[in-house]
Amino acid sequence: xxxxxxxxxxxxxxxxxxxxxxxxxxxxxxxxxxxxxxxxxxxxxxxxxxxxxxxxxxxxxxxxxxxxxxxxxxxxxxxxxxxxxxxxxxxxxxxxxxxxxxxxxxxxxxxxxxxxxxxxxxxxxxxxxxxxxxxxxxxxxxxxxxxxxxxxxxxxxxxxxxxxxxxxxxxxxxxxxxxxxxxxxxxxxxxxxxxxxxxxxxxxxxxxxxxxxxxxxxxxxxxxxxxxxxxxxxxxxxxxxxxxxxxxxxxxxxxxxxxxxxxxxxxxxxxxxxxxxxxxxxxxxxxxxxxxxxxxxxxxxxxxxxxxxxxxxxxxxxxxxxxxxxxxxxxxxxxxxxxxxxxxxxxxxxxxxxxxxxxxxxxxxxxxxxxxxxxxxxxxxxxxxxxxxxxxxxxxxxxxxxxxxxxxxxxxxxxxxxxxxxxxxxxxxxxxxxxxxxxxxxxxxxx
Ligand code: UGA
Numbered sequence: 001x002x003x004x005x006x007x008x009x010x011x012x013x014x015x016x017x018x019x020x021x022x023x024x025x026x027x028x029x030x031x032x033x034x035x036x037x038x039x040x041x042x043x044x045x046x047x048x049x050x051x052x053x054x055x056x057x058x059x060x061x062x063x064x065x066x067x068x069x070x071x072x073x074x075x076x077x078x079x080x081x082x083x084x085x086x087x088x089x090x091x092x093x094x095x096x097x098x099x100x101x102x103x104x105x106x107x108x109x110x111x112x113x114x115x116x117x118x119x120x121x122x123x124x125x126x127x128x129x130x131x132x133x134x135x136x137x138x139x140x141x142x143x144x145x146x147x148x149x150x151x152x153x154x155x156x157x158x159x160x161x162x163x164x165x166x167x168x169x170x171x172x173x174x175x176x177x178x179x180x181x182x183x184x185x186x187x188x189x190x191x192x193x194x195x196x197x198x199x200x201x202x203x204x205x206x207x208x209x210x211x212x213x214x215x216x217x218x219x220x221x222x223x224x225x226x227x228x229x230x231x232x233x234x235x236x237x238x239x240x241x242x243x244x245x246x247x248x249x250x251x252x253x254x255x256x257x258x259x260x261x262x263x264x265x266x267x268x269x270x271x272x273x274x275x276x277x278x279x280x281x282x283x284x285x286x287x288x289x290x291x292x293x294x295x296x297x298x299x300x301x302x303x304x305x306x307x308x309x310x311x312x313x314x315x316x317x318x319x320x321x322x323x324x325x326x327x328x329x330x331x332x333x334x335x336x337x338x339x340x341x342x343x344x345x346x347x348x349x350x351x352x353x354x355x356x357x358x359x360x361x362x363x364x365x366x367x368x369x370x371x372x373x374x375x376x377x378x379x380x381x382x383x384x385x386x387x388x389x390x391x392x393x394x395x396x397x398x399x400x401x402x403x404x405x406x407x408x409x410x411x412x413x414x415x416x417x418x419x420x421x422x423x424x425x426x427x428x429x430x431x432x433x434x435x436x437x438x439x440x441x442x443x444x445x446x447x
Pocket of ligand 1: 127160161162163164165221224228262263264265266267268269270271272273274275333334
């Protein structure tokens with residue numbers, strides 16, 4: 001029989017997992033305490049931008065394989081497993097991770113499972129610092145439930161690796177599945193569940209303990225961040241070398257199978273709700289364990305300096321930014337999302353405003369989110385499209401590599417802008433074409 005699953009927390013991870021599991025035929029109950037979110041998803045709409053997920057959700061609602069609730073009894077009593085997908089934000093100066101949502105959810109699951117006779121498995125997908133399950137969550141279960149851990153109630157760590165904007169593809173076809181649990185019953189229950197979900201498409205499965213599973217998630221994101229900061233440091237070097245181009249260098253090293261071609265796009269660095277937060281998290285964990293992780297600290301610092309590099313590049317054309325009209329094309333932390341959390345655009349805008357520049361912004365999806373952060377400040381103007389953004393601008397910066405920006409030709413920049421200076425922060429334009437008629441520069445491009 002197909003197991004029934006519930007998913008707690010309907011953010012990117014939770015809603016994608018819930019929908020993909022339901023699409024594979026498992027009956028899924030999604031739970032969130034946010035009523036507005038519940039109303040939205042019940043109508044088959046998404047609370048965030050994620051291509052492909054909407055139609056899949058509508059299909060599942062139509063087939064009746066997915067339902068939504070805010071009641072833990074509904075989510076636990078009638079299901080075999082519960083996936084916990086709530087967020088674990090950074091909280092303080094030390095960048096400790098806030099486990100309060102995870103703890104609150106665990107207690108609610110335990111209360112709802114108390115009267116249940118059958119075994120129930122809790123699967124932790126939220127990102128938590130290594131050691132959390134052993135030292136905090138297992139004791140929490142023992143203290144808050146009469147059930148025997150590993151017999152009546154189970155707990156596994158199974159981190160997710162999906163990317164925003166590619167959530168459906170990544171959830172349906174993960175590179176691997178990680179299961180962290182010492183307990184055979186817990187691990188086997190989750191292995192069986194994944195086998196039923198992925199059938200012939202089952203990816204490599206790594207069974208380990210919970211601390212390794214937690215560490216794998218942190219190390220994975222830290223490694224991705226390392227690749228990005230590494231190539232950006234090479235970009236900084238290329239910019240100082242006549243004829244050098246970081247894109248060619250990245251291609252050349254990417255052919256080496258030991259390095260690989262992915263995540264070597266030089267640009268304005270990494271943002272979003274995961275890479276910066278998890279990097280701070282692992283640095284903080286290292287520090288607490290008595291290890292000053294210089295390498296990861298530097299990777300973080302290289303990323304922090306990307307916004308300054310943009311300002312330096314503009315200043316290589318104009319000395320004074322005061323009164324200049326600067327068009328910022330792209331606000332989302334990457335294309336195909338409306339997410340602006342820790343987006344480099346925000347840091348660039350803040351620096352431009354400090355220099356008294358007049359800033360016009362445009363993003364195909366993130367305008368509403370941007371308005372809620374940047375506000376109705378007179379110094380920031382919101383354009384309705386990219387042409388309106390660049391109209392009469394002295395300089396335009398490509399901050400996010402949306403496809404529609406790739407279609408803006410040098411002729412259009414020349415026609416619309418006052419002083420056509422173009423800074424390609426994401427390497428979307430061919431320098432040999434764009435530098436012919438524009439004052440053009442790009443990240444990682446030598447003089
Ligand atoms: C990241 C990881 O890629 C996922 O595997 C992980 O599951 C997720 O965090 C998480 O922990 O939940 P995501 O934050 O959606 O996913 O975004 P990425 O696609 O990793 O991009 C992160 C940032 O790096 C973006 O700002 C992007 O523009 C930048 N980036 C990426 C580069 O500057 N260069 C690259 O070559 C690749």
